Amino acid sequence: MGDFSKILIANRGEIACRIIKTAKMMGYDTVAVFSEADRDALHVELADEAVCIGPAAVTESYLNISSIIEAARRTGADAIHPGYGFLSENADFASKCNDSNITFVGPSAVAIDVMGNKAEAKRRMIAANVPCIPGYEERDQSDSRFVDAATKIGFPVMVKAAAGGGGRGMRLVENNDQLLRALEGARSEAKNAFGSDELILEKAVVNARHIEIQIFADSQGNTVHLGERDCSIQRRHQKVIEEAPSPVVSDELREKMGAAAVAAAKAINYVGAGTVEFLLAEDGSFYFLEMNTRLQVEHPVTELITGYDLVEWQLRIARGERLPELQENINLSGHAIEARLYAEDPYKNFLPRVGKLLKWIPSEGEGLRTDHGLKDGFEITPHYDAMIAKVIAYGETREDARRRLIRSLNKTVDLGLTTNRQFLIDCLKNETFAKGLATTDFIDKEFPKKRRKKPPLQxxxxxxxxxxxxxxxxxxxxxxxxxxxxxxxxxxxxxxxxxxxxxxxxxxxxxxxxxxxxxxxxxxxxxxxxxxxxxxxxxxxxxxxxxxxxxxxxxxxxxxxxxxxxxxxxxxxxxxxASQSADGAVVAPMNGKLLAIEVSEGERVKPGQLITTLEAMKMEHEITSRVSGVVKKIHAKVDDQVASRTILVEIEPDQENAN
The missing domain is CATH 3.30.700.30 (Glycoprotein, Type 4 Pilin)
Structure with missing residues (x-):
């Protein structure tokens, strides 16, 4: 921690562009890093310098610590901002930066390590008297121990990856019969995503809200919170719409949750920007979920209601300054709502999509903001997260912000690529959301898969x-x-x-x-x-x-x-x-890696039966048969990298399927 003059941004897309903007405003030179797939990306153009750090695969580029440190050395960058995702919560990366005399814009490696593991974090929070959900977070990872713990906790329970977040390695388990398969699936997904298959169990809190508190701490021992964000609108346990402040958090509750978040940070001697996440139950009780030791995707809504630039705060703290404001001077004004624009098809169970963004025109106007790293012709690949932009609206009231955001999304042009833009509009127009009554099961209740239909063309x-x-x-x-x-x-x-x-x-x-x-x-x-x-x-x-x-x-x-x-x-x-159909062909819905083939040639299958599992955009996707019949030929093998629409398995349909 100390003075620095050139900042390397170890990230890509909209967050890299966002950090570059503030860094330049503060007088810093900037360095972008990019994979071969991102050679023409916007963040590469915006930075003063840019260095290619490897092939498209994240393990060979954005997760390649040695390549990023070497890029900083080559360009003379004496600070690294990790953004969010990728290496932002990697303790080894923070340590390597410090060992190389590079300021890591974030907390200490020790704090990252403690809070990066949900099990250890929960043990620390229990010791600090921060309210926690009843669960199992011990080191014995045997199936039998999990079965015993789940029975003791009581169903439903959540299975979670101890080492990660973003919904990966997470399963809702309704009863004992589902538990073993959930454990197996969560371990596999967690191992692929985070390199660790350690799991925890937590009691599932029904009709809860996902509330998070933004905290900042400096190296002089001062810690403050900047109010809450409501992140209850989620699909696959990943956030879709966030807002600040929460429509159900009173001043009194905000003070209690803020105090708990500050206590959590102080318990680990935290320095920097962080977010303490809670589940808020119907009765007003709240429970610690996890602490994200980085900037959050949804930080713009906090910026809009406080008037602070949170990246600027990060940089000031990283160079050893005191917090820009004391708690008593921090006030919230107005309301802000953010919608995450994903390259996905909500009408096909939020299946990630890849392709070329032919025309991109973000909406503009009073109270509107779009954070993105997009331009015409940009290729969306399966190598990175499906989120491509954030559309944000601010208003004096929640209703002002909601209406502005609907209009902003309506006016956003994202031609050539399948996105969730219309689905976001539908969510914002929904009566339950408009009344501020949405909980974490909002999408499952209001937009279940069977009723989720693309608006018909007139x-x-x-x-x-x-x-x-x-x-x-x-x-x-x-x-x-x-x-x-x-x-x-x-x-x-x-x-x-x-x-x-x-x-x-x-x-x-x-x-x-x-x-x-x-x-x-x-x-x-x-x-x-x-x-x-x-x-x-x-x-x-x-x-x-x-x-x-x-x-x-x-x-x-x-x-x-x-x-x-x-x-x-x-x-x-x-x-x-024009009307040909390959009913018997099981095809890859997107580019990805084939993780498993669950059938063999000559095997009889039925509709809905699991055929293959594909990994794409950091998620596992189960592909099932649409027909009953016999497996005629398997055209791919496990670990193959397959392109969209590639025939994986050919099924000879039964005669009744042929009409």
Whole structure:
């Protein structure tokens, strides 16, 4: 800890960009590190210098301690900010920085080590009289000991990885019959994610809220808290929407939880930024979950309601300064809500998605903020976390912030990539959330898998797709213009695949920018009012709307009314080719590593039976059969790196599946 002049950011994406911004504002030179997959990333452009630290795989790049330390040595960086994730809570990394005379912008290696293990952290908190959930955190990791402990605690229980977070290695167990499989799955996922398969058990607190307290401590022994954040909206135990302050935390409760968080920090002589996470029960009691010894993803909501730059606080503390404020001077004002934009498909059980972000336009306006590391053409790969941006809104009241965030998400353009943007809007509009009543089971209750449906396109969206497809082909591709006709006599039939569903239109060109489109026996007059190649203003039957478009080969990606959809011309394709289905093929839903194959050739399977397990974007994904039949051929083997849509297993369907 001491003075420094050049900061290396050992991270990527939006948090690297965020740190670079504050570091430059404070007068520091900055160094970015990047993997081969991130060579053209935004954080690389923003930094004063940048160093490639290895291949795309995180173990060979962003988790490669020696490569990062060497990058600091080569560039003369005398401080390293780890951001969050990756090495931010790695005690060995903090020690290596100190051994190399590099200031680690974070707590001591000892504090990281203590709080990095949920079992040890919980033992320390019990000793410090911080309220803790009843559970099992002992060193005996045998199945029999866990069975005995779960019976004593009482179901339901949570199985958790002792060495990590982010929902990995975590399982909810409702009864004894589920426990052994949950232990096996959690150990495997924890070992792959954190290098340790140590587990703990905790009593599952029903209808709870996830409340966390932001704390800061300096090297002079001063510790403060900056209020709470409510992080109850989660899927797969990973946060989706966060807000500050919590709609249910009173001033009195805030004081109690803040005091407990400060006590937790003082118990381990903590220095730096940290977050103490609690479960808040219905009766107002709260229990320690864990302490994150780093900056949190959701720190912007605290910044907006306090007016402080938390990265600036981190840097000041790292160079030995006292805390910028005393507890009595810290006040909360207004309300802020953050939504995490993930590259995933909420309508397919939040399956991570990869691909190219063809057009990115973050929304702007009063009270709005978007933290991101994105630009047009950026490739989203399976190597890193699926979160790609954070969209944040601030208002004088919670309702102001909620409405602003909905509009901000509606105006955000993320063409070419499947994201959870519409799902976030649906969550924010939900009555339970609007009333501030959401708990950690909000998504399971309000948006269960069977009822989670993508909002359907309206007729005007399909008409819009047809008009734009013709208009773009007329002006962008002369070779295709001959397929269209300006004669009112028998206009040609055009077949479009709109969001994977075929639709048929008859389109007549009325004038340069006006079209008559016959769809489902109704004729609509469409006029292109103005356009700049991306932004369009369209009139459909005298009703005006704005949209954005971008091309990808024969596909047109469209964003209108906050919805994203695609349109491809399949007029020249045979109906059979357009509707082919591989019902018996078990395919990889995304790029990833094949962890397990659960069947053998000649084996009979049934719908829903587990076939393979794929690891992608730091999560394990079970792939099941859609049909009953016999395994005909296995096309891959365990540990293969497979591409999206690769056929893994071929099943010969039973005759009843063939209709």
């Amino acid at each position: 007729i005007r969206h399909k008409i819009l797709a047809a008009a734009l497809t013709l208009h773009e082909k007329r002006f962008k591709s002369n070779s295709l213009t001959n397929n269209w006709c300006s004669s009112p006599i028998s206009p040609p039939k055009v077949k479009l695949l709109i969001d994977e569903e075929p639709h048929e239109f008859q389109i007549e060109l009325l004038s340069t920018n006006r079209y008559a489109i016959d769809y489902d026996t109704d004729i609509s007059i469409v006029e292109i009012l103005n356009e700049d190649g991306v932004n369009y203003r369209i009139s459909i039957e005298e009703q005006h709307l704005s949209c954005q478009i971008v091309h990808e080969e024969n596909c047109l990606h469209i964003c209108a009314d906050g919805l994203q959809f695609s349109a491809s011309d399949i007029t020249l394709l045979s109906a059979n080719a």
